[in-house]
Amino acid sequence: MSPRPAEIGAEVADAEAVVLVGGKGTRLRPLTLSAPKPMLPTAGVPFLTHLLSRLRAVGIRHVVLGTSYQAEVFAEYFGDGSDLGLELEYVVEDEPLDTAGAIRNVAGRLRERDVLVFNGDILSGVDLGALVRTHREHDADVTLHLVKVDDPSRFGCVPTDADGRVTAFLEKTDTPPVDQVNAGCYVFRREVIDTIPEGRPVSVERETFPGLLDSGARIQGHVDAAYWLDLGTPEAFVRGSRDLVRGEAPSAALPAEPGEALVLPGARVADGATVTGGSTVGTACTVADDARVDGSVLFEGARVGAGSVVENAVVGSGAIVGDGVVLRGTVVGDGAVIGSGCELLDGARVWPGAELAPGAIRFSSDC
Structure with missing residues (x-):
């Protein structure tokens, strides 16, 4: 049985979200010459709207957008977020800071004990309540959404032990030992974000996560078979929009019934x-x-x-x-x-x- 709305809200109590939307979307050019990738019309609305609608549906209210490329477009369209039932804040990167650096850059706007972080170009059906529950049940410092893919050689892979604890972050290889990869969605304990170096580019996969493993921190994996797609290429963008329209990808913002x-x-x-x-x-x-x-x-x-x-x-x-x-x-x-x-x-x-x-x-x- 699916959790009732009140139960889902309890799962994400004392949590907020950060969405990283600062990339230039070069692989999607020429579409991204006129608008940032998360603002491209996707199944009738800007792509970011689909993610924000899902956050609202599970009880998240405070969302910080980490922006850079054409930063003003986000605020002009979404404003303070009240039309979506959210409180939106915006933090602009003056220079590219990579994933972890962008997370650290918004730290001053965070206020809750657990922070969900999303790459702004991922279309995912992960159960957000279950993700937060995994994080809290294992008292993790960071929890990663991991997905199994048919061809893990295209990605760096993330092995876990029998208890789901992440054991390593491996670079791309022709013979990956596991088929599960980083899905671009995390839950951070708030104080962990403050340990990320400030004011310089920092990668979560190459620096932050390996450093946490070396220090003995607990990084937990949440593996599922939910819908997942990186919309970084024109082919993937078309597929994602198509799947949203048909109802194969989840959204609470589709402007009509799936079809x-x-x-x-x-x-x-x-x-x-x-x-x-x-x-x-x-x-x-x-x-x-x-x-x-x-x-x-x-x-x-x-x-x-x-x-x-x-x-x-x-x-x-x-x-x-x-x-x-x-x-x-x-x-x-x-x-x-x-x-x-x-x-x-x-x-x-x-x-x-x-x-x-x-x-x-x-x-x-x-x-």
Whole structure:
């Protein structure tokens, strides 16, 4: 039986959250040229909204955002957080401080005994109440959410003993000894944060966590099989938005019931067009007759011409896709114009404002 709301709230009592949103999102360019990665429209709302809604749902009220790149965008959109039932505060990094340095940078705003810390580009279904419960039951200094992955050689892996205690932090290797990896979500005992060196870059995985292990501190692992996705690439971003729309990834902020498509108010989809596969059609978008949009994201004001095919792609704000265009696995930047009959395939990226002549064919390249 799932915990009732009152029980969940008890699990996270005396806890608050920090969300690290300072990265530049270079792997997602050109999408992140106009907005930080956590603010990209994802299943109808800025991606960060999905995480904040989950924090509110489990009883967290105080959240500190560690910002840097385009820091003002977060405060302009979320304000003090009251619309979400939260108290939001913002701390700006003047220079990149890496993960642990960014956590230390917000220490002056923290007030509770336990602090949940999230990387701001992770979409996760971890049971937050259970994570905090694991932390407290083991009287841990830090607890890590760990997930099992099919190919752990792509990550550094994190072995644990029979009691779930973390024993090491291992670098990437072709022959990893375990299949569980750091999922980018932690619970810190408040006083541990004060031990992180201040005012310089510090990595949690390369410095903070190994140092805590060497000192005898208890670092606990919380392993589960929940949904987990790093949205750091265009392919992952499209997949994450698609999974949210379909209800396969958890959120309390989806603007409609889960389904095969999310068409936002003000969008126009012609009767002869099809929108499927968890696609999102943003406000003021148009999808013309006989067009097919499948598993894709259309940002606000994008236009897809008659007979065009858009699969597993992102079409930026105000971009124009002409008639008879094929986009597969493609990113089209804000305001770009794709001429009629073009084909863009297999990771091609079109930069904001670019104009592609009719009939062009591009594979895995920038335009």
